[in-house]
Amino acid sequence: MxxxxxxxxxxxxxxxxxxxxxxxxxxxxxxxxxxxxxxxxxxxxxxxxxxxxxxxxxxxxxxxxxxxxxxxxxxxxxxxxxxxxxxIGVAFQSGALFNSMTVGENIELPLHENTDLDENTIKIMSRIKLELMQLSGTESLMPAELSGGMLKRAGLARAVIMDxxxxxxxxxxxxxxxxxxxxxxxxxxxxxxxxxxxxxxxxxxxxxxxxxxxxxxxxxxxxxxxxxxxxxxxxxxxxxxxxxxxxxxxxxxxxxxxxxxxxxxx
Amino acid sequence: MRLQLKKIMLSNILIRLGIAGIFLYEAIRSLLIPPYSINLLLKQILFVGARSVLVIVVAGLFVGMVIALQFYDTLVRFGSISLLGSAVGLSLTRELGPVLTALMVIGRTGSAMCAEIGIMRIDNQIDALECMGIDPHRYLISPRILAGILCVPILTAIFIVVGIFGGYFVGVILFDVSAGSFFQNMNDAVLNRDLCMGLTKSIVFGLLIVWISCERGFNLHLDKSGAYGSEGVSRITTEAVVISSITILFSDYLLSALIL
CATH class of the missing domain: 3.40.50.300 (P-loop containing nucleotide triphosphate hydrolases)
Structure with a gap:
């Protein structure tokens, strides 16, 4: 402990x-x-x-x-x-990703809305979190194309994107x-x-x-x-x-x- | 017992109006306070405005044609076919343009907005926005309201112009009414006041459609009158379409009475 x-x-x-x-x-x-x-x-x-x-x-x-x-x-x-x-960060049971956005856009959303970081930095941060969740390469997929476990991990990546x-x-x-x-x-x-x-x-x-x-x-x-x-x-x-x-x-x-x-x- | 029932119904209506009023206040407040997101607004203008143009053009064309047909049939009995242009112009500018455009937008856009936001509510997506520190009124509702206020008048103008050409096609090309008298009479009859009436109505209708549709979806969880899941979304979408349509027709009368 x-x-x-x-x-x-x-x-x-x-x-x-x-x-x-x-x-x-x-x-x-x-x-x-x-x-x-x-x-x-x-x-x-x-x-x-x-x-x-x-x-x-x-x-x-x-x-x-x-x-x-x-x-x-x-x-x-x-x-x-x-x-x-x-x-704070919240990972919802269903992932609660926005269906009209790609996985990458979903994860970048809090940074786009809450910070003044430039696009490149946001992309790099989002890739780091996706890699941490073992979801590299899923940035351009839509949430409907992910499995239940992947949706949860993508939701978690979004929850921790702001550290x-x-x-x-x-x-x-x-x-x-x-x-x-x-x-x-x-x-x-x-x-x-x-x-x-x-x-x-x-x-x-x-x-x-x-x-x-x-x-x-x-x-x-x-x-x-x-x-x-x-x-x-x-x-x-x-x-x-x-x-x-x-x-x-x-x-x-x-x-x-x-x-x-x-x-x-x- | 009946009096008590009436009191409960009245208090329910007042509560719903209060909730809808607070919802509009929050959306307008978010609209006025920076930061502003031009991307969110452009996305909604594309959805409410640009993607509705085709349906508005088709509807406007046939409405203009049928009005010309009906007026021609009536005016010819009195030997006043020269007034066809003014009849088509006035009816489209003052009434049919704003009202029918609004009804088309309710069917195409209002229902979709209500269902989309309702699904976001039941899937915790709105809660997720709140938990990310993003005001859902600012992110979801304000751009839609602004897009409604901007796009519905433009769609109405397109409807009226296409409707006039539909009337021109039937009156001038099919029934040989003089093109000069068609447009001259229209020019004489349609005053700036009529254009202002059409414009005012379409702005109010744009606000009402988005307000009612988004509010029904956004506050789905507060509605205790039925199921919450997919059945709830279907119920509130129907409600949004019915309430928006009736409100448009009622406010059309009210605005006409106020302006005339």
């Missing part, structure tokens, strides 16, 4: 969110240090992606505080938020074959070690999480049930964590009469 700086790049305190009347996240408290890889885990519907959207300022915070790179997200003006976001201080991954290994998935895991570790990035990964892939994480946060039904190192997670006595680690299905003993009543209830 890499020795971490104690400065926090992300602090979430007492975050509560609702979707209509339904509570999605309850009392979320979380901090991520500089140069740390934090993995946020949980089964589908546990609130991982919602938490990510709130951290990124894509949803309006009603209760709680989120500090991203020492700035309180809710108190920033629109322009200040855009300025802050230039210091962000903090990088977010939404489900990096979902839907990928084991070799591509392992390659992405190595890439995440390489980004932390070579470019000194702090990285937050949202995933439900156990193997990947235990390979890359410095610390793991486990979410269940919108609540954090444990935050700790891999060892702490493995030693936990919490049945929900044990079920998850041992990939046990949650079984609900079925009462035939009760089940029939539920089905026929008006």
């Amino acid at each position: 890499v020795k971490r700086n104690t400065e926090n790049v992300l602090e979430v305190s007492e975050l509560n969110t609702w979707y209509g009347d339904r509570k999605i996240l309850s009392d979320i408290n979380l901090s991520v240090s500089r140069n740390e890889i934090m993995v946020i885990m949980g089964h589908s519907g546990s609130g991982k992606s919602t938490l990510l959207r709130y951290i990124l300022g894509l949803e309006k915070i009603k209760e709680g505080i989120i500090k991203l790179l020492n700035k309180e997200v809710a108190k920033l003006s629109k322009d200040e938020l855009y300025k802050l976001r230039k210091r 962000p201080e903090l990088l977010f991954f939404d489900e990096p290994s979902a839907g990928l074959d084991p070799i591509t998935s392992a390659h992405l895991d190595n890439l995440i570790l390489q980004l932390r070690d070579t470019l000194n990035m702090s990285i937050i990964v949202v995933t439900h892939e156990l193997e990947s999480a235990f390979k890359i994480a410095d610390r793991i946060t486990i979410l269940d039904k919108g609540e954090i049930i444990l935050v700790g190192s891999k060892e702490v997670i493995k030693k936990s006595n919490d049945s929900r964590i044990i079920n998850m680690l041992e990939r046990r299905a949650i079984s609900n003993p079925l009462d035939a009469k009760d089940y029939l009543n539920r089905l026929t209830k008006k």
Whole structure:
């Protein structure tokens, strides 16, 4: 494990969110240090992606505080938020590349829009990142011509093109074959070690999480049930964590009469 | 119960209008604040304007021809075929040119804009822009709005000119109306005020088409009335076309009443 700086790049305190009347996240408290890889885990519907959207300022915070790179997200003006976001990178689950642009144009977009660099420098930077993602030669291809794994890596190349201080991954290994998935895991570790990035990964892939994480946060039904190192997670006595680690299905003993009543209830 | 339902419906309409108003404010604000991207604007001018010319020319030609045919049939009964040029010129400049061009642009461009932006919303591409520190209003909407305001008046002018030649073809070449009286009467009847009315309408229509189409796609995620995915895109595209068309016809009446 890499020795971490104690400065926090992300602090979430007492975050509560609702979707209509339904509570999605309850009392979320979380901090991520500089140069740390934090993995946020949980089964589908546990609130991982919602938490990510709130951290990124894509949803309006009603209760709680989120500090991203020492700035309180809710108190920033629109322009200040855009300025802050230039210091972070986000790799979306689908890649979220623009279909009307080539892969190269997609990757160069943040540099074209946010910097005054000349065209040649932008091209060189984009090639460096594509090579890092093992995507050399794909610059002139359209996103529709790439495979799922290549799309994710191209999305990642775009996320790191500005050399962000903090990088977010939404489900990096979902839907990928084991070799591509392992390659992405190595890439995440390489980004932390070579470019000194702090990285937050949202995933439900156990193997990947235990390979890359410095610390793991486990979410269940919108609540954090444990935050700790891999060892702490493995030693936990919490049945929900044990079920998850041992990939046990949650079984609900079925009462035939009760089940029939539920089905026929008006 | 009915009163409560009416109140809910009214508040929903007000909320939607408010959201659309904020959307337009953000787009215009982004339009006025530098940096300006000429490349994005040129791309949209190519899409909204240049690629619509053919369809506008074809539509204008046939509309001009059919107007001349209809007016000829009516005017000949009163022995006033010399007024054919002024009838064709006035109807195209004041009403048919701006309205039919706008309806053609809605069908060709507005629907495509709405679907494209809607797909960008469901595929997280708009979120990706935000996360890259790029204002999606500035990057996606402002160039489209400016292209709409610039291109629809030019397309309207093309429609009117081609329509007049369509009328000329039917009136002068097919029905032997004197070319001199056709153009002289048109010149006498069509005043600067009529041209200004046509121009004003086409500018307003250009803004309305892009505003409604882009807003429907951009705010797809806020619309809780139906499905979100591909079905949602299809629904909001239909909505954008219907709302734009009705708004154009309504604002056409309103502008005519104000200017006349």
